[in-house]
Amino acid sequence: MKKYFKYLLVICIFSCDKIESPLPEEYGKFDWSLYPGDPVDYNYDLVNLENNWGPNNNPKSILLEDYTGHKCTNCPSAAQIAKDLEDDSSKNVIVASVHASQDGAFQGTDNIFINNYETEAGNEYVRGSEMPGFLGNPMGTINRNDGGLTNTVWYFGSGWLNGVNNEINSAFPLNIQLQYYYFSQTNGLFIHTETSILNDLSGEYNLVIYLIRDDVVSPQKFNNGVIDTNYHHHSILSDNINGTWGTPIINGAVIKDSLIYNNFTYELPEPSIDSTYYIENLSLISYVINRDNLRVVQVIKTKLSN
Amino acid sequence: MRLRYRTLIPLIIFFILKVNGQDSKSPGIISGNIQTIGQYYQEDTIINAALPEHLYGFNGFANINYQRGDFRAGIRYESYLNTLEGYPTSFSGTGIGYRYLSWNNDNVGVTIGNFYDQFGSGMIFRSYEERQLGIDNSLDGIRLTYKPINGVYLKGMVGKQRHVFMDGLVNGNGIIRAFDSELNFNELLDSANSWKFKATLGGSFVSKFNTDNNTSFFDLPKNVGASSIRLNLRYNKIRFSGEYVHKINDPYPDNQDNRFNYIYKNGEGVLLNLGYSTKGFAIDFSAKHMDNMLWRSTNINVGPTDLLIGYLPALTKQHTYNLAATLYPYATNFYGEIAYQLDVLYKIPKKSLLGGKYGTSVALNFATAYVPERNFIDDMETSRNSYSTSLFSRSDSILLQDFNVEIKRKINKKLKLSLNYFNFIFNDDAVKVANYYKMIYAQIAVLDLTYKINRHHSLRFETQAMWTNEDKGDWLFGQVEYTFSPHWYIAVLDQYNSGNEDLKKRVHYGLISAGYINGSHRFSFQYGKQRAGVFCVGGVCRAVPASNGLTFSFTSSF
Numbered sequence: 001m002k003k004y005f006k007y008l009l010v011i012c013i014f015s016c017d018k019i020e021s022p023l024p025e026e027y028g029k030f031d032w033s034l035y036p037g038d039p040v041d042y043n044y045d046l047v048n049l050e051n052n053w054g055p056n057n058n059p060k061s062i063l064l065e066d067y068t069g070h071k072c073t074n075c076p077s078a079a080q081i082a083k084d085l086e087d088d089s090s091k092n093v094i095v096a097s098v099h100a101s102q103d104g105a106f107q108g109t110d111n112i113f114i115n116n117y118e119t120e121a122g123n124e125y126v127r128g129s130e131m132p133g134f135l136g137n138p139m140g141t142i143n144r145n146d147g148g149l150t151n152t153v154w155y156f157g158s159g160w161l162n163g164v165n166n167e168i169n170s171a172f173p174l175n176i177q178l179q180y181y182y183f184s185q186t187n188g189l190f191i192h193t194e195t196s197i198l199n200d201l202s203g204e205y206n207l208v209i210y211l212i213r214d215d216v217v218s219p220q221k222f223n224n225g226v227i228d229t230n231y232h233h234h235s236i237l238s239d240n241i242n243g244t245w246g247t248p249i250i251n252g253a254v255i256k257d258s259l260i261y262n263n264f265t266y267e268l269p270e271p272s273i274d275s276t277y278y279i280e281n282l283s284l285i286s287y288v289i290n291r292d293n294l295r296v297v298q299v300i301k302t303k304l305s306n
Numbered sequence: 307m308r309l310r311y312r313t314l315i316p317l318i319i320f321f322i323l324k325v326n327g328q329d330s331k332s333p334g335i336i337s338g339n340i341q342t343i344g345q346y347y348q349e350d351t352i353i354n355a356a357l358p359e360h361l362y363g364f365n366g367f368a369n370i371n372y373q374r375g376d377f378r379a380g381i382r383y384e385s386y387l388n389t390l391e392g393y394p395t396s397f398s399g400t401g402i403g404y405r406y407l408s409w410n411n412d413n414v415g416v417t418i419g420n421f422y423d424q425f426g427s428g429m430i431f432r433s434y435e436e437r438q439l440g441i442d443n444s445l446d447g448i449r450l451t452y453k454p455i456n457g458v459y460l461k462g463m464v465g466k467q468r469h470v471f472m473d474g475l476v477n478g479n480g481i482i483r484a485f486d487s488e489l490n491f492n493e494l495l496d497s498a499n500s501w502k503f504k505a506t507l508g509g510s511f512v513s514k515f516n517t518d519n520n521t522s523f524f525d526l527p528k529n530v531g532a533s534s535i536r537l538n539l540r541y542n543k544i545r546f547s548g549e550y551v552h553k554i555n556d557p558y559p560d561n562q563d564n565r566f567n568y569i570y571k572n573g574e575g576v577l578l579n580l581g582y583s584t585k586g587f588a589i590d591f592s593a594k595h596m597d598n599m600l601w602r603s604t605n606i607n608v609g610p611t612d613l614l615i616g617y618l619p620a621l622t623k624q625h626t627y628n629l630a631a632t633l634y635p636y637a638t639n640f641y642g643e644i645a646y647q648l649d650v651l652y653k654i655p656k657k658s659l660l661g662g663k664y665g666t667s668v669a670l671n672f673a674t675a676y677v678p679e680r681n682f683i684d685d686m687e688t689s690r691n692s693y694s695t696s697l698f699s700r701s702d703s704i705l706l707q708d709f710n711v712e713i714k715r716k717i718n719k720k721l722k723l724s725l726n727y728f729n730f731i732f733n734d735d736a737v738k739v740a741n742y743y744k745m746i747y748a749q750i751a752v753l754d755l756t757y758k759i760n761r762h763h764s765l766r767f768e769t770q771a772m773w774t775n776e777d778k779g780d781w782l783f784g785q786v787e788y789t790f791s792p793h794w795y796i797a798v799l800d801q802y803n804s805g806n807e808d809l810k811k812r813v814h815y816g817l818i819s820a821g822y823i824n825g826s827h828r829f830s831f832q833y834g835k836q837r838a839g840v841f842c843v844g845g846v847c848r849a850v851p852a853s854n855g856l857t858f859s860f861t862s863s864f
Contacts (some may be wrong), residue, residue, distance in 0.1 A: 018554055245522050252561060
């Protein structure tokens with residue numbers, strides 16, 4: 001009995017988490033060191049934020065995340081379904097190809113498959129506890145709604161069309177618009193967003209920004225072991241600008257017509273080392289999720305250029 | 307997690323097997339009690355009494371206990387069909403809400419299942435039931451007690467708290483680990499047993515593990531600990547008790563005041579009590595400093611009385627007269643308060659000029675509570691402590707002042723008199739029980755007369771009046787109660803909001819009640835209007851909506 005009490009006492013005494021820094025690490029924090037001039041000359045008005053923006057006419061769009069792998073033989077056909085949906089202008093689908101799997105399957109590198117396209121965030125989405133039910137590549141999410149297999153966020157490619165059709169008339173409680181400034185001298189990307197609330201809203205919502213490489217020519221395995229070394233990988237998720245789950249922008253209740261502004265900076269990879277990071281080949285996908293159920297409520301895509 | 311017969315059946319089987327191993331000559335003792343209240347509702351638009359669609363509310367429970375030797379087992383069956391209006395709707399359905407099995411021998415005690423317990427004053431840990439308030443935070447787990455030597459008491463427990471009742475017990479997700487030790491010096495030292503000086507020293511540690519809140523705005527602690535130390539001293543007619551509790555960062559969301567929203571400041575509390583009592587005279591002084599000691603097993607927004615691990619005692623007298631008890635009762639301020647209370651009891655000797663033939667009892671009570679002095683600091687973007695405080699440093703912002711005096715006197719063999727006076731200063735902007743949200747100044751006078759007609763028949767008159775220029779203005783109350791013992795009583799009462807500025811709201815709340823008592827059985831009914839108010843026990847309160855209708859109740863024990 002004495003032994004049990006000792007154990008209990010030890011468990012109690014060490015059962016405390018003292019938090020010295022309550023605020024989580026801030027990804028994409030505004031960093032003037034990436035600005036090549038005097039910050040006073042910066043074009044975006046950081047005091048009167050609303051002066052920088054006009055009306056937001058972005059349409060309601062749908063995020064289709066295609067979880068894929070360059071050694072996944074069934075993935076190219078799924079990627080084609082995604083591309084077809086994106087090309088259908090009536091549906092406003094935005095595709096992000098996420099190279100990720102639970103155990104690294106289909107993602108490995110060797111002499112032929114030189115590049116690893118996995119990202120920390122992509123792996124967290126399939127391996128973490130927040131989006132359970134991933135069975136393997138290729139699977140995808142449609143606005144991360146729970147209409148997928150056994151009411152998870154995960155759809156097989158055959159269900160993406162129906163998933164998108166069902167999502168077209170989903171709620172549109174807020175809209176996003178984005179401005180950016182790119183400085184080639186520092187590879188610095190300065191990003192500004194305006195989130196406008198279209199209907200009274202409550203809960204916790206995060207803004208997530210993906211860095212996308214639009215087109216990357218790289219090997220892809222097909223059925224029967226065929227490898228296409230000139231395969232065009234479309235819209236590859238290359239990094240999360242502001243962390244895996246993004247930046248909290250709403251916590252509690254916000255009323256209609258409220259405006260929320262966020263600023264980020266990001267240092268792009270050096271394009272002279274990896275030409276796929278040439279600015280003209282990059283885009284940003286920005287979306288807002290309901291943090292409770294991960295559902296995407298709006299998404300936009302912004303093509304970058306010099 | 308819903309726990310029903312699936313968990314009960316193995317418990318009973320285990321219990322039977324253990325009991326069969328005991329002395330088979332003793333069949334054991336079964337005891338229990340039952341309490342039921344049913345109310346048939348009527349709509350009353352004048353007092354805003356709503357008519358629920360189920361028309362009839364019913365709350366009932368029964369405890370059944372079995373004891374044989376060192377073993378005890380029991381269940382409580384509960385029914386809320388449908389839950390009485392004003393009672394927490396988190397109590398609904400019918401099923402088993404409490405079950406336990408325990409045994410004690412060789413200085414060791416074991417309890418499995420549900421249990422109630424308290425460390426010290428309860429600030430660090432109090433698992434209790436207050437059925438009238440709809441509070442039941444029994445721990446569901448395992449408790450061990452151990453007395454290694456005389457005077458040393460150890461207690462440890464791990465479990466989850468009862469949260470709601472939905473056709474059975476539903477626990478919260480948080481896990482509580484608790485340890486308490488107490489040293490009784492007089493028992494420890496054989497020679498000290500006969501001393502007039504008595505001393506006990508206690509210490510506790512309680513921690514919780516909880517992951518309910520997955521906000522990405524803050525890095526929340528999953529394990530939060532609190533510790534306490536307490537001392538009780540007694541010398542002859544003087545007694546002293548003191549307790550200090552400390553809690554590490556335990557942030558909660560607060561939608562009312564951003565200065566308290568997810569703050570990481572440590573919490574602390576001090577409770578001191580000094581008393582002296584002798585024949586015919588007693589004096590008792592209490593002081594309390596409490597800051598940021600809200601202490602729940604969840605870190606998301608829940609009901610005010612849900613999943614509380616610690617109990618924040620109110621230093622106020624528990625009033626029983628209707629107007630004083632239900633119009634402006636004090637609810638402990640969760641953010642913190644500095645409070646003091648003084649009680650003086652004196653019995654003026656009989657056959658003296660002031661005491662009269664039978665003597666006169668005088669009870670004075672003064673209680674006051676203030677907002678602590680808080681120096682707010684600009685650290686909400688860094689450490690989020692929000693403010694600093696010093697022990698017993700109070701601000702000028704008063705929460706409550708309650709002065710009351712009670713004089714009781716037996717006039718002659720047939721007539722007893724009780725006079726009461728109450729003077730309240732009540733900050734409803736902070737306490738928020740009257741929905742007035744401003745300062746309220748009120749005085750109440752009560753006259754209570756009991757006339758004993760003969761050995762079996764007595765008549766009681768009670769009249770109360772409250773004067774205030776705030777809130778709903780003045781109130782009057784009157785009651786006549788006729789008792790013909792040992793079985794029957796009948797009472798008629800009326801409350802009247804005589805000072806309401808809105809003449810349409812100067813309403814009479816008439817009520818008639820009667821009851822039959824036979825040994826341990828009591829059956830009663832009442833019919834009439836009950837005004838909306840607040841019901842508090844020990845600083846914990848529940849809003850009671852207005853109602854009109856017929857109420858039956860039955861209680862019994864065996």
